[in-house]
Amino acid sequence: xxxxxxxxxFFSVLNxxxxxLVVLGFLFLIPAAIAYYFKELNPLYDFLIxxxxxxxxxxxxxxxxxxxxxxxxxxxxxxxxxxxLLIPFFGAIPLFLSEHxxxxxxxxxxxxxxxxxxxxxxLNDIDHAPYSVNFWRHFIMFLGGQGIILVVLSFLGASSSxxxxxxxxxxxxxxxxxxxxxxxxxxxxxxxxxxxxxxxALFVCLKINGFKTPIALLHSACLFMxxxxxxxxxxxxxxxxxxxxxxxEMVIIFLMMLGMVNFNLHYFVWMIRKRELVRNxxxxxxxxxxxxxxxxxxxxxxxxxxxxxxxxxxxxxxxQLVSAHxxxxxxxxxxxEFVSWxxxxxxxxxxxxxxxxxxxxxxxxxxxxxxxxxxxxxxWEIRKTLVPDKVWVFQKYHHLHTKVLExxxxxxxxxxxxxxxxxxxxxxxxxxxYGNSFFDSLFESTSAAANVGLSVGITSPxxxxxxxxxxxxxxxxxxxxxxxxxxxxxxIGKSLLRVNRKNTQHNEAQAV
Amino acid sequence: xxKRILFFIFLVGVIxxxxxxxxxxxxxxxxxxxxxxxxxxxxxxxxxxxMPLKNGSWINxxxxxxxxGVWCNxxxxxxxxxxxxxxKQDGDFLKVKGIFNKSSADNYGEQIxxxxxxxxxxxxxxxxxxxxxxxxxxxxxxxxxxxxxxLVYLIKxxxxxxxxxxxx
Numbered sequence: 001x002x003x004x005x006x007x008x009x010f011f012s013v014l015n016x017x018x019x020x021l022v023v024l025g026f027l028f029l030i031p032a033a034i035a036y037y038f039k040e041l042n043p044l045y046d047f048l049i050x051x052x053x054x055x056x057x058x059x060x061x062x063x064x065x066x067x068x069x070x071x072x073x074x075x076x077x078x079x080x081x082x083x084x085l086l087i088p089f090f091g092a093i094p095l096f097l098s099e100h101x102x103x104x105x106x107x108x109x110x111x112x113x114x115x116x117x118x119x120x121x122x123l124n125d126i127d128h129a130p131y132s133v134n135f136w137r138h139f140i141m142f143l144g145g146q147g148i149i150l151v152v153l154s155f156l157g158a159s160s161s162x163x164x165x166x167x168x169x170x171x172x173x174x175x176x177x178x179x180x181x182x183x184x185x186x187x188x189x190x191x192x193x194x195x196x197x198x199x200x201a202l203f204v205c206l207k208i209n210g211f212k213t214p215i216a217l218l219h220s221a222c223l224f225m226x227x228x229x230x231x232x233x234x235x236x237x238x239x240x241x242x243x244x245x246x247x248x249e250m251v252i253i254f255l256m257m258l259g260m261v262n263f264n265l266h267y268f269v270w271m272i273r274k275r276e277l278v279r280n281x282x283x284x285x286x287x288x289x290x291x292x293x294x295x296x297x298x299x300x301x302x303x304x305x306x307x308x309x310x311x312x313x314x315x316x317x318x319x320q321l322v323s324a325h326x327x328x329x330x331x332x333x334x335x336x337e338f339v340s341w342x343x344x345x346x347x348x349x350x351x352x353x354x355x356x357x358x359x360x361x362x363x364x365x366x367x368x369x370x371x372x373x374x375x376x377x378x379x380w381e382i383r384k385t386l387v388p389d390k391v392w393v394f395q396k397y398h399h400l401h402t403k404v405l406e407x408x409x410x411x412x413x414x415x416x417x418x419x420x421x422x423x424x425x426x427x428x429x430x431x432x433x434y435g436n437s438f439f440d441s442l443f444e445s446t447s448a449a450a451n452v453g454l455s456v457g458i459t460s461p462x463x464x465x466x467x468x469x470x471x472x473x474x475x476x477x478x479x480x481x482x483x484x485x486x487x488x489x490x491x492i493g494k495s496l497l498r499v500n501r502k503n504t505q506h507n508e509a510q511a512v
Numbered sequence: 513x514x515k516r517i518l519f520f521i522f523l524v525g526v527i528x529x530x531x532x533x534x535x536x537x538x539x540x541x542x543x544x545x546x547x548x549x550x551x552x553x554x555x556x557x558x559x560x561x562x563m564p565l566k567n568g569s570w571i572n573x574x575x576x577x578x579x580x581g582v583w584c585n586x587x588x589x590x591x592x593x594x595x596x597x598x599x600k601q602d603g604d605f606l607k608v609k610g611i612f613n614k615s616s617a618d619n620y621g622e623q624i625x626x627x628x629x630x631x632x633x634x635x636x637x638x639x640x641x642x643x644x645x646x647x648x649x650x651x652x653x654x655x656x657x658x659x660x661x662x663l664v665y666l667i668k669x670x671x672x673x674x675x676x677x678x679x680x
Contacts, residue, residue, distance in 0.1 A: 040599060041641045045651055052654035059661045063668055097647075127560050127574060130599040210564040236560065238579045244563070244570045246620055312621030336542050337623060 005075060005495055011065040013079050018061025020083060021090070023155045024148070025054035028094065031139065034218075035132035043130040046097035054090045074487050076165035080149060081488035084170075084480055087148050088112040091140050098133045100124050102461050105468055110137065112472050115144035116479035117362055119232025119329035119453020120471065122461045126237045131218055134235045138222040144479070145229025145259070145362035146191060154184045170480065176267050176360075190266050191228070198224040198255050205248035223248075227255035229362045232329025232453035240332040246315060249332055253322050260286075260326035260357025262369075268400055281397045282358045285372040286325075289355055293348045294321055300342035317345075320454075324352040327363035329453025339456055343439060346456075350443055353452045354424060364451025364478050366420045370413045373397065377410045419482045423449040423474055430470045431458060449474040535607075538575035545614040545623060553612045553625065555580070558635075559603040561596050571627075573606055582608050583619065584627040591632040600641065605633040 005013075032047035071079065088111040096107035106122040113120045114137055123129060123137070143151050149170045153163050163180035177183045202220035211219065222235045236242050240249060265283070268276040277283055297317050316333055323330045331338065338346075356365020380395035387393055395405040424446045431441025436458055444458040448471040459471070477485055535554040557575030569590060571582040574597065584590050597603035609629040615621045 038599075041643050042647070045643055045647050049647070049651050049654055052651070052658045056654065056658045056661055059658070059665050063661070063665050127558075127597045128599055128602075209570070210562075237574065237577070238560070238572060238581075241581065241622065242561070242572055242579075244581055244619065244622065309617065309621075312615060312617075315620045334542060334623065337545075340545075 005078075005491055006498075008068040009071075009075055010495070012067050012069045012071060013075055013082070014061050014065040015067040016071065016079055017083060017086065018058045018065065020148075020152045021054050021058030021061065021086070023058075023152050024087060024090075025051055025058055027139070027143065027151075028054065031094070031132040031136040034135050035130065038131045038214075040130040040132050043094070043098060043132040046094040047132065047136075049097065050090070050093040053093060057090070071165065073165045073168070074491055076168075077484040077487035078491050080166060080170055081480060081484045083148060084115070084476060084484075088115045088140075088476075091115060091136075094136060095123075095133065098130065100126075100129050100133065105465065106461060109468050109472055111140060112475050113453070114138075114140035114231065114233065115148065116451050116475040117141050117145045117229050117231040117327070117364065118448060118451040118475045118478075119226070120448060120455060120459045120475075121233060121453075122459070122463075122468075124461055126235075134222060135218065137233050138225040138231070138235070141229050141231030141233055142191075142225040145225075145231060146187060150184050150187060153180060154188060170484070176264050186267060187263050190263060190270070194228055194255070194258060195221075195224055198228060198251070198258075201251045202248060205245055205251060206243070208247070209243060209245050223252065224255060227252045227328060227330065228259040230256060230259045230326050230328040230357065230364075230451075232323070234330070240319075240330050241334065249315065249319055252330060253319060256322050256326040256328045256330070259328065260361050260363045262358040262360040264360050264400060265358065276400065279398050281372045281399050282368040285368040286358075289352075289368070289371070290321070290325060293325065293352050294318070296348040296351075297321060297345045300344035304342045320349065321352055324349045324452060324454055325355065326357050327353070327365055327450055327452045329447070331454060335455060335457050346439070346443065349454070350446050353443075353446045353450045353454065354420070356450050364449075366417050366450075369399065370417055373405060373410065373413050374417060376405055377413070380405060416481060416483070420449065420478070423477060423482075427470055427474050430467060434464050434467050444471075445474065449478040451475060451478050538573070538578040538580050541612060542578060542580065542623070545612075548612045549614040551612055552609065552628070554607065554609045555625065556605065556607040559593055559596050559606050559632075562593050571606065571608075573608065574603075581622060581624045582606075582610065582627050582630075583616075583624050584630065588627050588630065590630060593632060595635045601638040602635040604635050607631040607633070 028047045028051040032044055032051065035041075035044035035047060089108060091114070092104065092107040092111035095101060095110055096104045100123050101107040101110065102122075102124065109120075109122050112118075119141075121137075126134075147167070147170045149166045153166065167180055167183070176186050199217075199220045202223050203216050206216035206220055207213070219235055222233070225231065226233050234240065234242070240252065243249075262280075262282060265276060265280055294317065297320075298313065301313070301317065319330070319332045320338070322328075354365055355371055356367050357363030359367045359369045376395050376397055380393065383395075384393045396402055397405060424442065427445025427449055428438065428442040431445055432438055436444075440456045440458055443454075443456045446452070447454050448459075458467070535556060536548075538555050538557060541548055541553060541555060555573065555575060557573040557579075560572040560574050560579065561570075563570040566586075568583060568585045568588075571584060571593075573580055573582055593604050593606075595601050595604050607630070608625055608627050610625040610627040612623075612625050614623050616624050616626070
């Protein structure tokens with residue numbers, strides 16, 4: 001039977017949210033420092049105002065709602081679901097104050113897109129946006145990619161049970177180290193190591209292209225955060241073709257692929273054995289899906305006589321495919337050029353976006369592990385029907401260790417895959433209701449729900465409000481892989497029913 | 513005399529009209545890439561960035577939200593560009609005459625314009641950034657409220673600690 005939380009449990013949730021807001025509020029001071037460095041007065045005020053508002057709300061919640069009960073797994077899931085709405089809401093304040101958005105909803109869309117590492121953008125006149133605002137857009141992507149909870153746990157510390165519950169609620173079903181703090185520390189070490197290396201490589205590319213040092217540094221940091229955390233925002237309007245640099249595109253492809261690798265696999269390859277990289281089921285699946293999708297994209301392109309040599313094909317198709325498969329959303333061609341590709345090539349891009357990268361990485365989508373295990377489970381079922389009843393058939397797979405596939409795991413995989421597919425198609429349906437074609441709607445919807453960020457042009461500041469809200473919901477549910485949200489809604493519903501039942505009993509007692 | 517002046521004005525008008533009629537928007541150019549491929553075109557827009565390289569320069573141009581890269585070979589005269597688009601400054605206005613290439617082989621398939629002639633009109637100097645009085649007041653008020661709330665929190669925490677010590 002499902003647990004129905006009462007007032008004390010909800011108070012405890014609100015108290016923890018307050019604590020988390022107090023911690024996260026300090027992150028506004030980083031773009032404020034950048035605004036100060038570049039002498040951007042208005043953004044400096046905007047970030048300081050946002051800092052005060054978030055801190056005020058945090059302290060208010062901590063004072064008014066005392067912490068009385070420890071949170072169990074379902075409450076931790078509720079907390080994560082609520083937090084993933086609240087943090088983007090507060091993150092939208094400096095964006096809205098920058099006056100580069102038509103409404104607060106647009107700023108919230110941008111913020112949710114950043115935190116969920118989607119990369120769909122509604123920013124007006126990005127080329128005249130302040131450096132600090134641009135940094136903030138990319139920084140929230142970095143925080144969201146790492147996981148808001150992970151960021152908070154790194155600062156706050158937490159008892160391992162509740163910490164692990166919160167960590168699991170954030171769509172991370174594997175711990176790397178025995179305890180949550182060590183896991184958080186390892187993820188930060190990996191990310192900072194790659195940050196230094198990746199930013200340096202991008203910086204060199206930009207310096208070769210004649211960028212001034214502070215701008216090159218800012219762009220390389222922003223591009224790293226967007227590539228490694230598979231976000232997809234860029235600090236200017238022209239996406240990656242702004243840089244006219246094939247070397248930079250190569251570095252970005254490498255970073256996107258690093259970002260789509262499971263942090264657990266990073267740990268194994270770093271610390272235990274390098275061979276895991278070729279033995280791992282997700283890596284094998286990636287090799288297969290990438291090859292199939294690449295062939296599927298190239299064939300129609302070649303048949304349609306779009307001119308270009310092999311290098312051009314490689315540059316455009318491979319970059320777009322890695323970007324879609326990793327859930328990053330960078331593009332080195334214009335939307336107008338992409339939509340001129342044959343629909344079959346675009347369809348393979350949609351499949352790449354829908355599949356996503358590895359579990360326990362910064363990508364969205366169904367995830368390679370689930371795809372692999374889905375196919376394995378089908379093979380398992382077929383084998384079970386072919387052998388006598390008394391023979392026990394088991395299915396093995398290799399992910400860090402050799403494991404045996406279990407039915408409860410298969411059931412969860414089927415449920416999550418089904419929910420993702422539902423989200424892709426329901427979003428497409430809403431897109432069609434607003435007059436877009438099925439194909440374009442499906443592309444945009446898959447991009448939002450799988451947190452990719454590629455667009456065929458539907459996402460724009462002039463897009464209908466209903467569609468903006470639909471994509472916000474898709475990005476939110478897609479990032480948390482539905483589970484935390486379903487549990488959260490279930491808990492609230494259960495509590496409301498309990499309150500209703502109590503009221504009815506009270507009324508009946510009074511009547512008697 | 514008046515007739516001659518009028519005829520001269522008419523002639524200038526016709527010439528100017530024919531010059532500007534060649535100019536197309538970047539949006540038009542990018543939505544009809546096959547039509548304009550390898551053709552001489554004239555576009556204009558705000559300069560987003562200039563990237564000087566050994567054998568030439570890349571200039572990114574923005575025309576009403578539609579951007580395109582312009583490749584300017586070292587042999588082509590590039591006038592001095594003082595301002596590029598940023599938060600505080602509008603970029604200089606560039607008029608480019610060049611060959612449009614929908615898939616430039618020299619640049620690994622990019623859609624670009626290879627410049628033949630460039631003309632720059634300098635943007636106005638950046639205005640001083642002003643923070644509105646409202647914004648200043650909001651910051652002051654929110655900082656004061658936050659300070660007061662932190663004080664309340666600390667007092668509450670002090671009494672909570674004392675109470676728990678008493679109980680223990």
